[in-house]
Structure formats: structure tokens, C-alpha cells
Amino acid sequence: MYKIICHWSRLDWHFPQTVMKEEFETKQIWKKAIPASVKVDHQGQYYVSVPRWSPDIPATMNRIVVKEDKPLLEAFPSWAWNEVGDITTLQSVLGFEIDEYNRMWLLDQGKIAFEPSPDGSQKLVIWDLNSNSLVDAIVIPDEIAPYRTSFLNDLVVDNKNGFVYITDSGCGYPDHPLRGGIIVYNMKTKSFRRVLDRQFSTQDFPDFHFQIDYKPVFKNKPLRIGVGGIALSGDRSTLYYCQLTGRNLYAVHTKLLRNEQIPLEQINSSVQVLGSKGTTTDGMHADNRGNLFYTMLEGKGIGFFDARDRSFHKFVSDDRMLWVDGVAFDQKGSIIFNNNRLHEMVEDHEIDWNNPYNLIIWKAYVGKDVKSYLYG
Template sequence: MLLSWNRLNWNFPDEAMKYQFEANQYWKHAIPTGVKIDKNGTIYVAVPRWSEGIPATMNRVVVKDGKAILDAFPSWKWNQAGNIDLLQSVMGYEIDECNRMWILDQGKIAYAPSKPGSQKLIIWDLNSNKMIDCIRIPDKIASYRTSFLNDIVVDNKNGFAYITDSGNGWPNHPIVGGIIVYNMKTKTFRRVLDQNFSTQDFPNFQFDIDNRPVNNKFGVDGIAMSADRSTLYYSPLTGRNLYAIDTMVLRDYTIPLEEISCHVQSLGSKSTTTDGMCADNNGNVFYTMLEGKGIGFYNSRNGQFHKIISEDRMVWVDGVSFDQKGSIIFNNNRFNQVYENPQTQIDWSYPYNLVIWRAFLDKNIKSYLYGSSSQCY
């Protein structure tokens, strides 16, 4: 265990903001999703604005009065809700081998439609602490109403990035899942596998955690890339199958959309629903186990699925990444309980409601990003 909280708290810039946060109990819907560590050991935490009152959606962990709390990243100004040019709601992001953060802004707050221009990909240089680029994601690529921009992987070797759109941004509406391809050279997007069987929720699929049904429906969620950048792995949350596709097919914008689905490979069942995924430099794809309450991995060399770790406190294991020192970093956030209506299951005094875990695997295991030489676009 690396860090744990009974609830999240911030290093607020003023007392008025802190008072509103506490008085309205906004913390009851503040949960960490993506957790990553940069080359300097700084821990970053995304807290999406799926409800009103989330102080900052992109954060770093700081220590104040001996306690680990969150501070807005890159600044409080950059986390101003309602300003489409700033960060609105971040769930997925990546820190590449060039020490740049690729921040995927969902755009929408509390599931309202994204305002035009709010959905975007921001590239931030962690070395200079400056924005490199801001690329807007238009409605025709990710619907302002139905989109739910989830996670991202980066391929600097070939100059592409890949984004999952879970397609559940409109509650009580059919899922509209798909994968978004971004060409770094041309700065253009292409939506592929839109409402394909592999990016949709599995029909009539139901699952439980701790014998309690999870009623949320999600399309494609977890995404990972092989170290040689040749294979993209992905999985819908509402379903157990792992899928793969050759990135060469996705990089060629001349291939008709209807032909791309012919290249989808079904790799089999993980025997669990999955949220986040990440591949290493050695041919393994690590995935969170929601039903299994832990972490598993797929060995691409022999096509086998394995369980690594499981623990009763790992309720809704959300994201998994690497610290480049031989360990995986992952977190659990009780999403299924926090967003249950009414919220009845949580003891907010329990010190392990929200946990960041670290598990050492092998000193030579690193992220997929460090498995092949590349350049920075």
C-alpha cells in the first residue's frame, strides 16, 4: 500500500473554496481514477467531475501537516470549471517517455453535454511545466452528448495516440462506444469501430461486486499498447473479453471504416470485468479485476490469463500503471458504491476507502513506452 484515504482532501487556495467543499459534502463524489508517477517520483491523480463541486480535476499529491492531500495541477487556474480552454473533467491521461503528460479532457461536468471546444487533448511538458499543444476533439469525432472520453495510450514511434470513448455520457441512453485515433503529424482525428461489438457493452450482461449488482453500463474502457507499438489491446467494461487489433490498420486512414472491424481479434475471457489496463515492455497486458478485486495479466506470448494479486479492500480497482522501477501502481476507488443512488454502503471514517497500491514485480519490468526507441513529436 502506497497511500490511503478515508476521503479526498485538497490544499485549497482559499478558505471560501474549502468551506463550500465541506459544507456541501462535495467530497462524497470525489474519487481518484488515473494514478501515475513521473520520472521524478511525483504522484499524479485525476479526479473527474462526474458531480458538481470537484475542486480540481487534475492533481498532484503533496504532504501538508504530515498528511498526503491533493493540490491542483498544473495550477488552480488551470482547473477552473466552466472555462472550455481549461481542464474540465479528466479521467484518463498518460506520461510518455519524453516526460510529457497527455491529458484527455472529457469536457462534460456532471454528465451535462460537453460545451463545444471543451473536449480536448492537452500535451503538457513536465520538464518546463508548460503547455505544448491543445487539440480540440470535435462533436463529429466524439459526440458532445454521448461521449465519455475514457483513456489514452501514446505511440511516439509512429506518431499516433489512441483514445477509448466508452459512449455512456448520456445516462439511460444506449451506449455509443468507439476508439479514436489521433495522428500527431497531421493533428487529425479518426473515429473507428464505432458501436462495434468489441467497443459496446455486451448485450444483457450483468455483474456483481461483493454480491451487489453493478447497474452502470460502459462500452470500451481499458486500453493498452504493445511495446513494439504493433498491437492495440482494449476491453469494454460491461463484458469480460479482451480484444486486439493491428495498429497498422488504425494508422492507415485510407482503409474504409467498415473494413477495420474485420481485423478485430477476440483474445478470450479475462474471467472478470475490467476498468484500466496497461502493457509492459515484456509482452504482458496488465488489467484491473473488478469482480476479482485485484490485478491480472494477459501473456501475449502464450495467450494465457493470470491473476497476480487480490485483496478484499480493492473495491473497484480503477487504473494500473508503472513506476519504471519494477512495480505496478494501481488504485481502487469504490466507484460502484460512491455513485450508487442512494449512496448507502460507505463508512466515510474507514481509512482504506480510497487506496493507491504498489506491487513490485521485477526490476526489469517497465511500461510499454520504454520497450522501443521513439522520437517526440
């Protein structure tokens, strides 16, 4: 059973000033506004990230508000916190997480429109949703995520052991060799370590091409994106991940990643190839029962991997689910996910902007007491 939570023909904001609204409409900025990830907090409020792949995006982190029965985006935590050019604020957020303590972990790419990330702009920002206050902001340095090539994609949080795992897709420099990798953040020491740097599982699959609705994706310029989707098992023992241009699912034991004395070579040789999902994938999220849910770009929907017998299954699919990007849990037995037609919007396809179902946030029931890995 699945249903639509809200939908748009194109994104729109609840602007604090009329002049901002006028500029947004006149320049047709909405044509570059792509909702990437969606999450819901403990109070039931929905949040959406809109990465600044265009410098004119009004706000990169947003809360959904309803005005006159219409869903709009509102800058979160404030408009000031979304100021372009101020590296101490949010510059471009793609992946984020809301943990079991109702804290939001925001992964700031730093880069605007694929320009190099200014020094200090790449960061991990922690925001307490209960008190609506900043907890911490930790800069991710160039030697961990190179400012030119980095493309900080997504993250998972392990508060029990005190670690955060981040994917760097390594595609931040178009027409340049990829440099994919995984970044491990130690909460106790506030230090970062880069692992699986340019290892085969974090790079794009060689000469990979795929189609959606029998149409080549990025036919004029083949898409090359390294590791993007990431998930953590409910017992915190296994880190799952996948490259976007590829169909395989990979895993590595987190005990290897939590021990900084383990040589990088040993981590490289410990990667497990779990098999093909049968589809390209953008976002992933594990539950508290041993299942891993992943978006199906080619399959137009959501699939899941059962870790108990290492089997892949289709969960839900709909022809309107064009480029399902992020997936998460509402902690009430359902997953939430969004589709954004990214492949068509980025390639400037002819899109019917009057279609009220171009961009959709969905909810699908999984089962009683099924929650995020955070509650495992």
C-alpha cells in the same frame, strides 16, 4: 509483494483559500470525489485525476502533496487551469498518460456531470512536466466524439509512430443507446479518425450483469459502459481494449489504424477476440515484456495477460481492493494502481467515511527492468 503508498477515508485538497475549504466541507463535496487514474512522473511525483461527475469537484487534475504527514491533492498544473466553465482549461479528466519524455497527455472529457460537452471543451492537452509548460491543446470535434453521447475514457501514446489511441465509452447520455468507439489521433497531421464505431467489441455486452463481493453492481439500474480499458503493446503493433460491462479482451493491429486509407469495414472485420479475462475490467496497461496488466473488478485486484501464449493470470488481490480503477508503471520494476469504491460511491451506498482505507494507492513489484510499454 505489494504495499500501500497512501490512503484516505475520503479525498481532501490543499486549498489556497479558507473559503474553498469551508465550502468543500459544508457541502460534503468529498462524497462525490472519486480518484480515477494514478500516474507517477520521472521525478517520482504522483498525480491523480478526479473526473467532474459532480460540478463542485475542486480540481479535476491533481498532484499529491504531503502536508503534516497527510496526503492531499493540489490542483495541477494550477487552480486556474482547473476552472469550471472555461473550456480552454481542464474541465473533466478521467484518463491521462505520462510518456517517456516526461510529458503528460490529458484527455479532457469536457462534460460536467454528464451534461453535453460544450463546443471546444473536449480536447487532448499535452503538458511538459520538465519545463512545467503547455505543449499543445487539440480540440476533439463533435463529429469525432459526439458532444452528447461521448465519454472519453482513456488513452495510450505512441511517440515512435506518432499516434494516440483513445477510448470513447459512449455512455455520456444516460438512458440513451450507447455509442462506443476508438479515436485515432495522428500527431503529424493533428487530425482525428473514429474507428470501430458501435462495433460489437466497443459496445457493452448485451444484458450483462456482474457482482462484487456477491452484491449486484448497480442493481437498481444496470451499468452500461462501452470500451474503456486500453493498452498498447511494447512493440506498438497491437492495440488491446475491453468494454467495462463485459469480460472479453479484444485486439487489433495498429498498422490498420495508422493507415487512413484502410476502410472502416476492414478494421471492423479485423478485430481479434482473445478470450475472457474472467472479470470485468476498468483500466489496463502493457509492459515492455509482452504482458498486459488489467484491473479485476470482480476479482478485487490486478490480473495479467501473457501475449506469448495468450493466457490469463491473477497477479495480486486483496479484499480492500474495491473497484481497482487505474494501473500504470513506476519504471522501477513495479506497477502502481488505485481502488476507489466507485460502484458504492456512485450508487450512494452507506460508506463508513471514518474508514482510513476507503481509497488506496498501491504498489506491487513485478520484476527487475520491467517498465511501461512506452519503454518497449
